[in-house]
Amino acid sequence: MNRAVNRQQVIPAPEFTRTPLFSSDTACIADVRCRGECRHRSAEEYTAEAQLIFPYHGMFIRHLGSAASVADANQVLFFGADEMHQVSHPVSGGDSCIVMTLPESVLSELAGTDFYDETTRRFRTRERNLEPSAQALRSVLLRRLMTDTSSTLEAESISLALATMAFASLPRTQHRPTLSKRHLINRVKLFLAESMSKKISLSEIGRKVGASPVYLTQIFSELEGVPLYRYHLRLRLAQSLLRLPEQKDLSALAQDLGFSSHSQFTTMFGQTFGLAPRAFMQQAGREDIRELLKILKAVPTST
Numbered sequence: 487m488n489r490a491v492n493r494q495q496v497i498p499a500p501e502f503t504r505t506p507l508f509s510s511d512t513a514c515i516a517d518v519r520c521r522g523e524c525r526h527r528s529a530e531e532y533t534a535e536a537q538l539i540f541p542y543h544g545m546f547i548r549h550l551g552s553a554a555s556v557a558d559a560n561q562v563l564f565f566g567a568d569e570m571h572q573v574s575h576p577v578s579g580g581d582s583c584i585v586m587t588l589p590e591s592v593l594s595e596l597a598g599t600d601f602y603d604e605t606t607r608r609f610r611t612r613e614r615n616l617e618p619s620a621q622a623l624r625s626v627l628l629r630r631l632m633t634d635t636s637s638t639l640e641a642e643s644i645s646l647a648l649a650t651m652a653f654a655s656l657p658r659t660q661h662r663p664t665l666s667k668r669h670l671i672n673r674v675k676l677f678l679a680e681s682m683s684k685k686i687s688l689s690e691i692g693r694k695v696g697a698s699p700v701y702l703t704q705i706f707s708e709l710e711g712v713p714l715y716r717y718h719l720r721l722r723l724a725q726s727l728l729r730l731p732e733q734k735d736l737s738a739l740a741q742d743l744g745f746s747s748h749s750q751f752t753t754m755f756g757q758t759f760g761l762a763p764r765a766f767m768q769q770a771g772r773e774d775i776r777e778l779l780k781i782l783k784a785v786p787t788s789t
Contacts, residue, residue, distance in 0.1 A: 522580030
């Protein structure tokens with residue numbers, strides 16, 4: 487006798503999800519997540535409108551021809567309208583990003599001609615480092631939108647403040663970096679992404695990327711405008727911003743992120759963001775966050 491067997495169809499999770507968080511005439515914000523299963527270059531893709539991409543978890547590489555940009559929590563990327571690019575995920579874990587779309591009039595006013603070409607709707611800069619104050623503001627915006635605790639006026643104000651930080655004037659560099667130097671720095675960033683919570687040394691990084699510790703520190707500071715150790719610290723602190731709302735044990739969090747103690751983590755957090763972790767969360771959770779914005783604006787740049 488034949489027996490029918492019912493099998494439940496297994497539908498694989500989508501590689502890419504986009505969740506709208508906020509939309510108004512001033513700004514549109516979405517939470518975009520990718521599982522990162524595409525280790526090599528993806529098919530070509532583009533966005534119909536110019537966008538600001540704020541990675542807050544994981545990392546990916548954006549390829550524009552022979553140029554490559556490492557996107558991690560220390561960066562903001564600028565995607566021009568109809569600008570064809572490819573994406574790869576050499577480090578497992580995928581990525582999560584805030585995607586900000588601004589009307590042309592707002593974008594032109596905030597970015598100015600130094601950053602944005604209205605005719606082509608393309609940015610003159612592909613990526614840049616975010617200052618700690620912008621990283622903190624990014625986490626506040628994401629949290630308040632995801633928990634639906636932000637009014638329209640507040641969401642617009644925080645979005646514009648974050649965009650303003652992204653478009654802040656860049657320091658002039660004396661020399662355009664060579665392709666080999668850019669590739670070297672990208673390899674360093676990939677290694678840092680793989681070693682987020684590990685205690686690593688310059689010698690270890692140098693052996694991994696094929697450069698001496700002296701040359702490595704010089705080139706990294708020259709191209710990124712921040713010492714290598716500080717870049718690594720910012721990556722770890724950016725993860726702490728993401729995990730703090732649900733983290734009750736700061737000692738466990740400090741250990742997970744590679745800090746030697748609760749005290750060291752609290753000190754570094756306070757020096758970077760202007761408030762100790764618990765105080766930061768209290769300010770971020772208040773109905774009126776003007777005091778937090780004032781504190782973040784006072785945080786020294788390149789700390």
